Amino acid sequence: MAARRTGRRPGDPALTRQAILDAARGAFADHGYESTSIRRVAGDAAVDPALVHHYFGSKEDLFLAALDVPVTPDEVLKSALAGGVDEVGERMVRTFLSVWDSPRGTAAAAMLRSAVAHPWIAKLLREFMLNRVAKRALSELGITDQVELRASLVASQMLGLALTRHVLDFEPIASVPAETVVAALAPTIQRYVTGDISAEADAVG
Amino acid sequence: MAARRTGRRPGDPALTRQAILDAARGAFADHGYESTSIRRVAGDAAVDPALVHHYFGSKEDLFLAALDVPVTPDEVLKSALAGGVDEVGERMVRTFLSVWDSPRGTAAAAMLRSAVAHPWIAKLLREFMLNRVAKRALSELGITDQVELRASLVASQMLGLALTRHVLDFEPIASVPAETVVAALAPTIQRYVTGDISAEADAVG
Numbered sequence: 001m002a003a004r005r006t007g008r009r010p011g012d013p014a015l016t017r018q019a020i021l022d023a024a025r026g027a028f029a030d031h032g033y034e035s036t037s038i039r040r041v042a043g044d045a046a047v048d049p050a051l052v053h054h055y056f057g058s059k060e061d062l063f064l065a066a067l068d069v070p071v072t073p074d075e076v077l078k079s080a081l082a083g084g085v086d087e088v089g090e091r092m093v094r095t096f097l098s099v100w101d102s103p104r105g106t107a108a109a110a111m112l113r114s115a116v117a118h119p120w121i122a123k124l125l126r127e128f129m130l131n132r133v134a135k136r137a138l139s140e141l142g143i144t145d146q147v148e149l150r151a152s153l154v155a156s157q158m159l160g161l162a163l164t165r166h167v168l169d170f171e172p173i174a175s176v177p178a179e180t181v182v183a184a185l186a187p188t189i190q191r192y193v194t195g196d197i198s199a200e201a202d203a204v205g
Numbered sequence: 206m207a208a209r210r211t212g213r214r215p216g217d218p219a220l221t222r223q224a225i226l227d228a229a230r231g232a233f234a235d236h237g238y239e240s241t242s243i244r245r246v247a248g249d250a251a252v253d254p255a256l257v258h259h260y261f262g263s264k265e266d267l268f269l270a271a272l273d274v275p276v277t278p279d280e281v282l283k284s285a286l287a288g289g290v291d292e293v294g295e296r297m298v299r300t301f302l303s304v305w306d307s308p309r310g311t312a313a314a315a316m317l318r319s320a321v322a323h324p325w326i327a328k329l330l331r332e333f334m335l336n337r338v339a340k341r342a343l344s345e346l347g348i349t350d351q352v353e354l355r356a357s358l359v360a361s362q363m364l365g366l367a368l369t370r371h372v373l374d375f376e377p378i379a380s381v382p383a384e385t386v387v388a389a390l391a392p393t394i395q396r397y398v399t400g401d402i403s404a405e406a407d408a409v410g
């Protein structure tokens with residue numbers, strides 16, 4: 001039994017798949033998303049690169065599988081940008097909730113817990129979300145100033161929503177209907193994406 | 206050595222103090238803040254109630270010590286409400302950062318990690334913050350509608366800020382000056398506290 005658990009038998013798909021995922025996590029953690037190739041992961045897992053493609057598709061797909069990300073950038077972008085720049089705040093909150101309030105929310109909450117517990121996961125997810133989602137979204141909307149600050153402000157409110165609604169179970173935000181959350185948060189996200197975020201605050205004596 | 210580690214010698218202040226803290230955590234977790242008395246904690250720790258008062262002061266002080274909360278409600282309220290209702294958003298962000306951006310931020314981040322890992326800590330902190338901080342603050346500001354929803358919206362943005370700035374280290378929000386955060390977040394918090402949070406969102410086709 002012990003040998004079966006620790007060794008990998010050639011041709012056992014479940015073990016091969018797991019070995020690829022383990023190698024991918026290690027490679028992404030050590031080298032980041034951009035510098036990790038399918039070839040490197042295949043080498044680390046001692047399998048043919050074609051097998052990695054066969055099991056997981058593209059590098060992006062492999063990344064999403066390795067970190068248990070329950071949604072793809074294309075899905076997020078398509079939904080969030082469907083209505084144009086004037087209603088992007090509302091669409092982004094709605095898109096976010098369509099994942100977190102669904103059965104996929106369990107995986108999303110697990111991902112957030114992992115990021116809190118493991119700094120390397122937080123760093124990888126942050127870089128991936130910034131480069132593969134936020135920058136593309138803001139570019140398509142024609143936003144060019146303070147792109148990274150806007151992205152992290154959006155993250156601060158969206159992840160704070162996930163934290164209070166789905167991880168800490170703060171009432172009533174944990175149980176109010178999605179539309180209540182949309183009404184409350186849409187103007188916030190809209191301002192972070194398209195509004196004036198750097199107006200000097202009034203001095204306080 | 207083993208006996209010293211596991212037993213408690215009468216008169217050893219460090220061990221007595223630790224026994225009281227352990228009993229307090231257990232009592233608060235089992236019965237909540239309101240139903241836990243100094244007398245109950247003293248009984249569970251097998252010490253005289255006067256000793257609990259001697260080491261920790263009031264029940265509120267004992268709670269803050271047991272959960273490693275690095276700031277008192279009075280301190281938060283005094284600072285956040287100093288400027289009146291029109292600038293409460295700005296004052297709240299500034300007060301929040303005055304704790305999290307200080308050496309006390311390390312303890313605050315540890316508290317947030319504990320809440321993510323342990324649901325009973327999240328529940329206790331949420332009830333304590335709602336009843337001892339948020340409700341008092343909104344009452345002093347004359348806000349009477351949707352008090353609990355407003356409180357959890359504020360929590361969603363403030364804890365999201367703590368999460369991205371101090372736990373996940375999302376750049377650039379992790380390293381921008383406090384004033385940049387204040388300028389960006391003050392209007393959000395102001396609206397959650399005093400503004401219209403329930404306007405129906407436009408329907409999206």
